Every structure is written in C-alpha cells, then in structure tokens.
Amino acid sequence: MQELLTNTKTAFKYKSTSDLKLAKWIYGLMHQYPDLVLGLSKVGMTAVEWRLPFAGHIVYNTFYKVFCGGKDLEDCIPVINNLHEHSVLTVLDYGAEAKDTEKEYEAVTQEFLKAIRFAGKHKGVPIISLKITALADFDLLEAYSNGSTSKSNHQVDAWNRVKERFELICKSAYKADVSIFVDAEESWLQGAIDSLVLAMMKKYNTKKAVIYNTYQMYLKSSMNRLQKHHHELSGLGIILGAKNVRGAYMEKESARAKKFGYEDPVHTSKTGTDNAYNKSIGYCFENREEIAFCCATHNRESCILLLELVKQHGVENHPNVMFCQLYGMSDNLTFNLAAQGLKSMKYLPYGSVENTFPYLVRRAQENTSVTNDASREYLMISKELDRREKAEK
Numbered sequence: 001m002q003e004l005l006t007n008t009k010t011a012f013k014y015k016s017t018s019d020l021k022l023a024k025w026i027y028g029l030m031h032q033y034p035d036l037v038l039g040l041s042k043v044g045m046t047a048v049e050w051r052l053p054f055a056g057h058i059v060y061n062t063f064y065k066v067f068c069g070g071k072d073l074e075d076c077i078p079v080i081n082n083l084h085e086h087s088v089l090t091v092l093d094y095g096a097e098a099k100d101t102e103k104e105y106e107a108v109t110q111e112f113l114k115a116i117r118f119a120g121k122h123k124g125v126p127i128i129s130l131k132i133t134a135l136a137d138f139d140l141l142e143a144y145s146n147g148s149t150s151k152s153n154h155q156v157d158a159w160n161r162v163k164e165r166f167e168l169i170c171k172s173a174y175k176a177d178v179s180i181f182v183d184a185e186e187s188w189l190q191g192a193i194d195s196l197v198l199a200m201m202k203k204y205n206t207k208k209a210v211i212y213n214t215y216q217m218y219l220k221s222s223m224n225r226l227q228k229h230h231h232e233l234s235g236l237g238i239i240l241g242a243k244n245v246r247g248a249y250m251e252k253e254s255a256r257a258k259k260f261g262y263e264d265p266v267h268t269s270k271t272g273t274d275n276a277y278n279k280s281i282g283y284c285f286e287n288r289e290e291i292a293f294c295c296a297t298h299n300r301e302s303c304i305l306l307l308e309l310v311k312q313h314g315v316e317n318h319p320n321v322m323f324c325q326l327y328g329m330s331d332n333l334t335f336n337l338a339a340q341g342l343k344s345m346k347y348l349p350y351g352s353v354e355n356t357f358p359y360l361v362r363r364a365q366e367n368t369s370v371t372n373d374a375s376r377e378y379l380m381i382s383k384e385l386d387r388r389e390k391a392e393k
C-alpha cells in the first residue's frame with residue numbers, strides 16, 4: 001500500500017517536463033535557501049502591492065505558475081480540464097483574503113456567485129471554497145463568537161448583511177448543484193462561523209452535503225465539536241459536511257493564548273494533532289452515511305489510513321468520502337488515490353498576483369518550515385525527472 005502513494009509516474013503524468021523543471025527549481029529554492037525565500041517574499045509583497053511591473057511578472061512566472069490555476073476563471077480552464085482528464089476534481093479557491101469594507105464584501109460575494117455559475121457548467125468542478133472573513137468584518141465575527149456584541153443597530157445590521165450574503169451564496173450553490181467548503185480560520189471566529197454554517201446546512205444538506213464546515217484537528221476541542229455537530233444534525237435528518245484539516249494558524253493560536261493567559265487550545269505535540277486527526281477520519285468514516293467528509297491533508301499516513309479503511313469495506317465509490325490536496329503539492333497522493341478510483345481533488349487558487357500573494361507567501365513559509373515538505377516534494381520531482389530522462393534514452 002505504501003508504495004502506491006509514491007509512484008511518481010502516476011503522480012506527475014499530468015505535468016510536462018518543463019512544468020516539472022520549474023517546480024523542482026522552486027522547491028529547491030525553498031529547501032536550500034529558506035531565509036532567502038522568506039526575505040524575498042516580504043520584499044515581494046511590497047513590490048507587488050506597489051504594482052511594480054517586474055515584481056508581478058517574476059512572481060507570475062515562478063511561484064504563481066506552480067501553485068495557482070489562473071488569473072480568472074476562464075484562465076483556469078486548461079488546468080481544470082487537465083486535472084479532470086486524470087480523474088482529479090477541482091475545488092475552486094478564489095484568492096480573497098480577509099476584506100474590510102462593505103464594498104469589498106459585496107464584490108467578493110459577486111466573485112463567489114460567478115464561481116458557482118462557472119462550476120455549475122464544468123463537471124470537473126463540484127465544489128468552491130470560501131473564507132467567511134472575505135464576507136464579514138473580523139471584529140464582528142469575533143464579537144458574535146464570544147458573545148460580546150453590543151447589539152447596536154449598526155452591529156445588528158452588519159450581521160444581517162453577512163447572513164444575507166452567505167445565504168445568497170449557499171442558495172445559488174444548491175440550485176447549481178455545487179458544494180461549498182467553508183474554510184476554518186482563527187479559533188476565536190469559529191463560533192460565529194459555526195452558527196452561519198450550521199444554519200445553512202440545516203436548510204440545504206437535506207439530501208446530500210452542499211455546505212461543508214472545516215474541523216481543525218490541532219485544536220483540542222475539535223473532536224467534541226465535530227461529534228456535537230454530527231449529533232445535532234443527524235437528529236434532524238441532516239447530513240453534516242466536514243472538511244478535516246490539521247490547522248494552519250498554530251503560531252497565532254499559541255501567541256493569543258499566551259497574551260490573554262488562557263490554556264493553549266492547540267495539542268501540545270505534533271503526535272497529539274496526528275492522533276486527533278486520524279481519530280476524526282475514523283469517526284467520519286464510521287458515520288459516512290450521515291457525514292460527507294474530506295480528508296484534506298498532505299500527510300501520507302493519514303491518507304493511507306483512510307485508503308485502507310475504504311479498501312477493507314469496498315467503498316471506493318462512496319460519494320461521502322473524499323481526499324484533497326493543494327494544487328502544486330503532494331501530487332503523489334492526489335493522483336495515486338485517483339488512479340485507485342477514489343474521489344480525489346485539488347484546491348485550485350486563482351486570482352490576480354496581488355490577491356494571491358499572501359497565499360503564495362504561506363506556501364513558501366510552510367515549505368521552508370521544519371516539516372521538510374520542500375525536500376519531500378523536491379526528491380519526488382527529481383525522481384520523476386530522472387525516470388523520464390532514462391525512459392527517453
């Protein structure tokens with residue numbers, strides 16, 4: 001089983017040799033010169049914000065090409081089709097980080113509606129993802145999460161507008177037969193996000209999962225939250241949509257806990273998070289008739305765990321069991337799982353270089369971190385390039 005998820009011929013069959021060479025160069029940079037890449041990403045952010053033409057051009061032809069699908073939806077079509085031809089589905093991820101004004105929230109809502117209409121017409125795109133902070137004020141979400149709302153007219157109106165925007169998106173998705181992955185962000189916003197998402201699940205997840213919440217298993221509280229949501233919804237005959245991740249805001253979570261003097265909400269070790277993650281996957285699998293779930297991870301052990309469960313029970317085609325990785329990362333998992341008939345997907349970010357730049361910086365940080373992700377990708381790509389060279393001789 002282990003070898004099956006490392007077959008590089010299957011993993012990279014959708015990539016041309018020149019694309020692979022670019023990816024190898026990028027991963028090589030991140031692995032060998034992490035400080036340089038992190039330094040450049042800070043300078044790059046300013047240069048891109050100032051719209052210095054050469055900066056946008058350099059980012060577009062390097063990092064952007066490896067990790068993003070295109071500047072707009074039409075631009076993504078070749079990538080979506082290429083993935084689909086290799087049995088991999090796309091989750092469209094519009095590059096909209098936290099926004100601040102009502103005008104921006106409205107504009108982003110229109111972008112999500114556009115993405116839903118597009119997905120409705122493209123078989124290879126069953127899902128779009130969104131961040132609630134692209135639709136709502138951060139402080140408002142925090143206040144509604146911790147119950148510190150003043151309930152001033154201004155606040156109530158703003159909250160009603162958030163609900164209206166989100167409901168419009170969910171209703172459009174339901175009508176177009178497209179699903180929505182709602183991303184998880186900082187834990188102190190999650191109460192408000194849960195209340196928005198659960199309300200929409202109750203409305204639209206009656207026959208299948210249209211709306212999905214995200215469970216960050218690095219949080220000690222997440223297993224209880226997952227079970228609580230499952231029980232609440234199953235009692236009403238509603239399907240829970242769950243995207244299971246480890247969590248991307250570990251440093252922020254710990255720093256805030258320290259600042260305000262409460263217990264760190266994150267598991268104290270990587271093993272603690274790994275165990276919780278795998279337990280959540282086991283739980284969702286056991287309850288797969290009531291929970292549609294996505295194993296969203298680059299962790300091979302977690303994927304193998306779910307793959308083994310699926311094989312043992314002979315449910316490769318189960319519509320409620322999904323795998324997903326980010327575009328440009330862990331193709332060994334995505335394409336080897338797809339080749340075995342599993343529902344396998346890629347998160348495909350798209351948008352202008354300026355809008356996607358914070359996302360690219362996060363990928364650079366992640367791949368230069370202690371997890372050794374960059375070297376793993378680098379070795380895998382190098383192995384495939386060697387294989388192709390030998391095959392040509």
Ligand SMILES: Cc1cc2nc3c(=O)[nH]c(=O)nc-3n(C[C@H](O)[C@H](O)[C@H](O)COP(=O)(O)OP(=O)(O)OC[C@H]3O[C@@H](n4cnc5c(N)ncnc54)[C@H](O)[C@@H]3O)c2cc1C
Nearest residue numbers: 183184245246247248269270273296297298299324325326
């Ligand atoms: C398709 C997809 C969608 C995603 N959506 C979201 C989202 O909505 N919200 C979100 O927050 N993240 C999201 N992520 C990112 C995810 O949470 C992880 O940060 C990332 O995938 C790395 O974790 P991993 O499971 O892939 O692999 P691994 O490399 O095995 O795990 C790394 C993760 O383990 C945890 N960890 C590392 N060190 C420790 C430690 N010392 N103690 C405790 N825990 C530790 C952290 O969560 C870290 O990110 C998504 C990832 C994917 C692939």
